[in-house]
Amino acid sequence: MYKKYILLSLAVLLLATGCSKKNENKIEAKSLEATYRENGVPVRVESITKDEFTKFQTYYSEIMPNKRTVLYAKMEDRISKINAKPGDYVSKGTKVIEFPEDNTRNGIQETQANYDFALNNMNRMKELLNSGAISQQEYDGIETQYKQAKASLDYIDNILDVTAPYNGYITELPVSENDHVFIDDPLFAIADLSKLKSTIWVNENDIEFIKKNMEATATWKDYTISGKVTNVSLTMDSQRRAFRVEIVFDNTEMNFKTGVTAEINLQLYKKTSVINIPYTMIRSIESTPFVWIAEDNKAVKREITLGLTGKDKIEITSGLQEGELLISEGYHIVSENDKLKIMD
Numbered sequence: 001m002y003k004k005y006i007l008l009s010l011a012v013l014l015l016a017t018g019c020s021k022k023n024e025n026k027i028e029a030k031s032l033e034a035t036y037r038e039n040g041v042p043v044r045v046e047s048i049t050k051d052e053f054t055k056f057q058t059y060y061s062e063i064m065p066n067k068r069t070v071l072y073a074k075m076e077d078r079i080s081k082i083n084a085k086p087g088d089y090v091s092k093g094t095k096v097i098e099f100p101e102d103n104t105r106n107g108i109q110e111t112q113a114n115y116d117f118a119l120n121n122m123n124r125m126k127e128l129l130n131s132g133a134i135s136q137q138e139y140d141g142i143e144t145q146y147k148q149a150k151a152s153l154d155y156i157d158n159i160l161d162v163t164a165p166y167n168g169y170i171t172e173l174p175v176s177e178n179d180h181v182f183i184d185d186p187l188f189a190i191a192d193l194s195k196l197k198s199t200i201w202v203n204e205n206d207i208e209f210i211k212k213n214m215e216a217t218a219t220w221k222d223y224t225i226s227g228k229v230t231n232v233s234l235t236m237d238s239q240r241r242a243f244r245v246e247i248v249f250d251n252t253e254m255n256f257k258t259g260v261t262a263e264i265n266l267q268l269y270k271k272t273s274v275i276n277i278p279y280t281m282i283r284s285i286e287s288t289p290f291v292w293i294a295e296d297n298k299a300v301k302r303e304i305t306l307g308l309t310g311k312d313k314i315e316i317t318s319g320l321q322e323g324e325l326l327i328s329e330g331y332h333i334v335s336e337n338d339k340l341k342i343m344d
Contacts, residue, residue: 040341043330045294048320050273055310059200059264063218063256066195066248068171071162071188073181075099086173090164090190097162097175097187118142118149168192171258196225196249196256200264201242207232209268216247218262223255229266269308275320276313281331282306292334294325294342299334 081098084090125142128134172189175181198218202210214229227249236243247264249256256262282289282304293300307315320326325342327334334340 040297040339041299041330041334042341042343043294043299043327043334044343045325046328048275048277048322048324048326050275050322052270052272053274053276053308053310053313053315054270055268055308057202057206057266057268059202059266060261061198061200061264063196063198063220063249063258063260063262065171065191065193065258066197067166067168067192069165069190070172070186071096071165071190073162073183073185073187076182077180079175079177079179079181082173082175082177084170084173084188086170088170090168090170092164092166094164095161096164096170096190099160099162101160115149118146122146162187164190166190166192191258193254193258194251196227196251196258197230198227198247198249198262198264200245200247201237201240202245203242204236206268207243207245210245210266214266216249217265218247218249218256219265220256220260220262225249225251225256271308271315274307275316275322276310277316277320277326278313281326281328282314283331291320292327292331293320294327294340297340297342299327299336299338299340301336 077099079097080100082096083094083098084096090096122142122145125134125139129136129139168190169192170188171191172186175185175187181187196218210229210232212229212232216227216229218225218227227247229245230248231244231246233244277291281291283292284290288303289306290301290303293302302319304319305317307317309315327340329343
């Protein structure tokens with residue numbers, strides 16, 4: 001019985017304490033409302049101005065060489081010499097890999113002999129043509145045989161000496177000297193690393209702002225390179241539900257590595273003189289957006305029309321005028337026609 005009495009007493013005490021706190025809160029709220037009615041709701045304001053308005057969009061994408069080529073063996077033979085290593089810069093036409101010229105299986109000796117015979121025969125026929133001993137038609141047939149022999153020799157020369165197709169860096173070299181390779185085995189890869197490329201995927205809301213030659217930047221670690229949009233797809237990819245955009249960057253200082261993921265930034269649009277305000281100041285943005293304006297020290301609800309969206313601000317296309325006072329702090333506690341106390 002004594003325990004029940006103690007528990008009952010505690011319950012009454014807690015109930016009384018709760019009621020006391022609720023009453024205190026009500027009194028405090030009423031006191032605050034009275035203060036606001038008498039002195040005004042404390043707010044801060046800022047004058048509406050027209051400023052530059054931009055939107056940058058960030059994407060993340062892999063950086064790749066703008067040009068990369070893999071050279072393959074066109075014959076089965078042993079590699080006799082390699083004149084470069086991975087990371088080396090080579091000029092166009094440089095012999096990177098050489099095959100032996102004395103291997104009877106590659107046909108170089110027979111092809112060289114056919115070429116020598118065709119060249120000598122054509123020179124003899126030219127003399128006969130000049131003396132009138134043969135017709136032009138006969139000479140043309142001999143000259144055709146020479147051209148075919150030369151083409152065969154050039155082909156053999158090209159497969160014996162595998163050269164760089166353009167200026168670039170050797171990025172892969174999976175073979176060694178004296179390796180025996182077969183037709184279509186990869187010999188080396190070359191890439192032009194002075195130009196890099198990236199592919200980004202853009203949603204349907206932003207694609208209308210992206211144009212060919214638009215400037216872009218790519219950032220990786222502490223390095224940033226500049227580039228331009230080179231291609232904008234006109235058709236949405238059905239799987240990604242986005243548009244493919246290709247960008248080429250200048251990498252003249254060779255700071256960027258290929259295969260890394262970089263931060264790609266595009267300035268989608270820029271306006272020089274528009275009214276734009278922070279998102280946080282806009283109320284009921286999903287229905288009828290409005291802001292609070294200070295007029296004659298009273299709060300006035302002003303409906304607005306929203307335009308383009310930036311990173312943390314949004315364009316206001318109608319509803320606000322330059323010079324008006326926008327309530328920038330305290331807007332969440334004001335009501336229509338509330339008296340305002342504008343703080344410094």
